[in-house]
Every structure is written in structure tokens, then in C-alpha cells.
Amino acid sequence: MSGPPQTVSALRSLLAARFPEKLRKAGGEVAAGTPPLDEALGGGLPAGRLTELVSAAPSAGGQTVIARLLEATQAARQRVALIDAADAFAPDAVAPDLLRHLVWARCRSPEQAFAVADILVRDGNYAVLVLDLRGGAERALRRTPAATWYRLQRAAEGGSVAVLVQTTIPLGPAVPWRLVLGASLPLARTAAERAAVAEGLAVQTERSPAAVLEELAG
């Protein structure tokens, strides 16, 4: 039997070889309906995993991603939970037909949102859970204990729900996927069809399981 790894890179390689399942998708994807996002994720939101979408600029398209997700999941007849930390979702901004499969929790704070997410992520009746933390006080969000994130991640891994976390700053300490919407939309885009707006969103991949694997391999 070989001895313990002597270097950090050897330890990383050992971990990558021994726990490859931590770096793979749990099973299946849920199409988000936003082509740049789906392409970046390799097909859609990974089930059983957290995906963090950072809106680094105002009007970067995060809410349009939610609207398109409602359309895609309605077409696939999947149920969606939206946990809205800042109570900012506008039902009148999407077609009424796209709301019938939505369960919307209007929270008053990020703490409430995490408490609700902790319950719904274990439910099993939802295909997608959107945890929208935008609009919450940045300082309070940064103080969210890492254990809260790990708990959410562990709970997601135990089920088949795809969890999309929307933030304005990178928050999740070890999320498998982190994508960034970095550019504000110009006023001219208000004249374009929403599908075209979604197609034109600039999505950058900041972290992916493949990158983590490379990092672990040294």
C-alpha cells in the first residue's frame, strides 16, 4: 500500500481520482431557455447541483434568464420554485400562462430566503429552484456562513433539483458552476424580442467542474 501523499498536488490528484463524482453532474440537465447559458453549462442547469449566476452589472439580464426559464420549464411541464430574497419578481412582466407552474416565495431578507431554500431543495416536486439573492444587503450576504452554502449544496446533491442561485457578487464558496453576466444591456434592446435579448446575453464561465478538476490535478 502506498504511503500518504507528500505534496499538495499529489493530494489534489488523489482527491480527484478518489472522488470524481463530486466533479460530475448528478444526472441530467434542465434546459434554461437562454442559449448562451445552456451552452456554457453544456446543455442546461445541472440537476442535483448549484449553479451560481452573478449579475456583475445592473441590467445584465438576470431577470430575463428567469423569464426564459419559466418559458422553458413550462414547455417541459416542470415545476419551478422562485425564492425571491428581495421580493422583486414582477408577475406582470411575463405572460400569465408562464406562471401556472411557478411557486413564488416572497421573502423579506436573505436569511428568510436561505431558510425557505433549505426546505424546498429537499422537496422532490420541483425541477428547478431559483434562489434570487440580488437586492439583499451585500454586507449581510457576505456574512452568510459557509456552512449554509455547504448545507444547501449537500441537500441539492441528495436530490434531482437543479438549483440556480442569482447574486450580484460571487458568494458560493464551492459551487460547481459560476457564470457571470458582466455587461449592462443598452436601451436599444428594449425594442428587441425577449428571446433575442436572451440570445444576446454575454455569459462568461468563471468556474466549472472541468476547471476544478484541472485545478485539483495541479
Added chain:
Amino acid sequence: MSYAVLTVPDFALHALCRTEAALRGRPVALVAGEGRRAKVTEASAEAAGIAPGLAATLAMSRCPGIILRPREPAAEAEAQRLLVAAAFTLSPRVESTAAGTCTVDLRGADRARTEALLRRHAAEFAVGGLPLRAGAAATPLLASFAARCAAPVLFVDDAPQFLAPLPLGFAEPTAAQAAILQGWGITTLGGLTALAKAEVGRRLGSAGVLLWERAAGEATRVLRHVEPSLSFAAEWSYEPPVESIEPLFFKLRRYAERIALELRAAGFVAERLALTLLLEDETDHRREFRLPEPGADVEGWLRVLNSHLATVRTDARVAAVRLLATPARPPEKQDGLFDTGLRDPALFWENLARVAAIVGDDRVGTPVPVDTHRPDAFVMERPAEAVPPPARAAVHPPYGPTLRRFRPPWDVQVACDAGRPARLHGGRLEGEVRAADGPWLAGSDWWKPEAWAAETWQVEMARGGLYLLARSAAGWSVEGMLD
């Protein structure tokens, strides 16, 4: 009722008896220490005249036939996992407080369902040899007091009335405090809390205030949540190894019960079971069973496992057994031709009730827009049981980025140039406007007292960001961000 405490008195003893058939109904005592210094720490009800602290030699003379055993950490760990799994059926926020005790955050849980579940667990635990007691109350401390008094389940609604007759020892006074209070003639929690808290503090100091708060059940704390188990497996060993299969059946049931409860608490059922007999000669006998119907029914599992074990012949004695359940989601119910129903309706509605308890009844559900041009007009309705099929594509597809509302809208001062917004100031959004689109005039309900009219603008700020401005009789406001 925000917290529940589940506890098993004499936990170490009952945990041991739970996994050894030979100890059931016999006088048993746990001992600590060796030789003449060995003393009884816990004794079963059958061990008449034996109390904790008694020397082991004296216990044997007082109760002939008594079985003296040391503590069994593996049995205690197994019983603790069972207790934690039972707690997770009540709420996802569970603390493994101490050996034989769990505290559960019940906020949002339905009381009737919680009480029914607790009574069911108490009955099932009793069959397995664990006398479960459960109490529910407004604070973790009060719930723990209730659990100690429960037979087997107690919900405390009137805390002062419940606490008044309890002995002072419940509040755990120090010896010095107990002596002083004894001198004052105070022997119950009610007697202590009848005194003014400030006066108790003046005479007994800050420790006295803390004691008073414990006596009133007021002391609260943050729970250290634990994660539900996601490995549905058990392994136990036999020392000495067993020659026949019969001894396996008893423990198999106990461990299967725990795994089944963990599966149910996590919303899973077992799809396959893997049973491994580890033999004395370091070989093993392994068999995997695909269950006829995925489920978490222990009797169904045991029918499959026992019928196989009855036919097993091994070349060596069995030293250990391993049982592993492969989890799967419960089979989906039959849907209607055009329906996509709930996978687990009971859990869905239960969880919605929990969420409602956190955010408010009127703040969770499915939003349904109201038939009006008034902005942000909608009602929250109960979610549909089935996801309806997609409607036909809209004749007029939606345009532009999606609105993200600020509730309430942000007040703002707007400087206009040639009638168009040019600069925002005096509010949460300030700066130059790069481009503006509008105005759009809207109004509704002119025939009602709550008549509404406004002009709206879409603006792009020079530093980036699209916003929806509204001007009404009350002035300018930022309605939200186009995102």
C-alpha cells in the same frame, strides 16, 4: 410551538438492549469502572433495587441473575442515528443535541401532523425497545422540560402553568443556589419565577438571573443543525462470530428500521438492497436484491432478506453483516393524459405550509395577474396540483429585458431637458441619463376611488443600467430595473 425535543431516558442502556435480543425483559445494568470499583450507571426496570452509583458486586448480590454490561458505543451510535432520522421526518432543521436527545426547529410545521408523527415514532420506538419521549414548546429549553415530563408526547401551550409545579432541579441550580433557595422555601420553578427577576438578580447576581430565565423556560439558543444522512447503510459485527443464521434476523430488523426511517426522512425509497455476510475466514457472501416495488417498508424488505438468509449455507462463521439500500425517488403516481402531477403531494403541501410560516401565508403561492392595467396587480393563489400543458404561442411575444420591481418604488427627483428625463438625484438612484424612451401614458380604474394614472419612461443611465421611471400626481419614482 416552535421546537420539539426527542429524548430517550437511560439511553445507553436502552440502546444496548435494542440490539441484543437476549437482554430484552431481563434485569440488566450498565457498569463503568473495573473490578471492585465498577459501579452501576444505568439499570433496567427489571433490575429491582438497583440504582445508579451502586457497586457492581452489591448489585449482583441484591439482584441475582442481573446481567452487568459495559456501554456499547456502536449500539448507542446506531440508536442516535435512528433518533436523528425520526427528527428529520418532522423538519429539516435538526440538532443532535446529546446522546439520546435531538432538538428540532418546528417553525412552519403543522401541529396536528407533528403530533401524529411523534406519537407514531414513540409507538414504533417502544416496539424496538426505545422509550421515546417528545415535548414541543416555544423554546428549546421548554421543549426539553416537556420531553422529560412527557408520556410519551407533550405539547406545552401554557408555559407558566406547565412550569409552576416542576421541581427546581429542572433549572439546574448550582449547589450554592439550591441551598439559598431552599432556605427561602423555594422548591419549584413556579416558586422562583413568582419572584421578580430583577430582585433575584440583585440577590444572586447574573447567575441568578440566568437561573430565573431557565426556570421561566425563556432561555433560548441557536441550534447546531446537522445534515441528514445520505448513506443508507449499516454494518455490525458479532463477537464471537455466529454459526447459525437465526441471530442475524433480530439485528437485521433493527438496522433495517433505521435505514428505512432515514430514507423516508430524505424523501427516498429503496430500489435495491445489498446484503453482505463477512465471514470469519475473511471471505464474504454478497447478494443484491432488486425490490419488486421500490419502497421503505421494512416488512417488505425483511420478507426478501429473510427468505434468502433461510437458504444460505456458508463455509465459515459470520463475523459481520453489511446492509446497503440504494435510494431512489418514490415511483411517480399515474398522471392524467394531460397532467404532470406532484411526485409527493403530501410533502409538497407540508413544505408550502412551512414556507408560509416563515414568509407569511399571503407571500407564497402562484401569482395570478389581475385583469387591470394597474401595474404590479396580482393575487397569490394556491399552486396547481398539475403543471398544465403549454398554451399556444402568444400572438405578441414579449419585448425587451424583463422588469425587476422595487417594492416599494424608490422616490427620486428628476431633472428634465426638453420634457425628457436628463438627470436623477435625491434618491437611491442618481446620475446622468444617457437615453430615455417615453412617455407611455397609462391609467386605470378611473371610475373607482383608487383611480390611477401615470406616465412611464424607460431610461438608460450613463453608468449603465435600464430603469423604469413613473411620474404620477405624487411625483417621480423608480418602479424597477429592466434586467
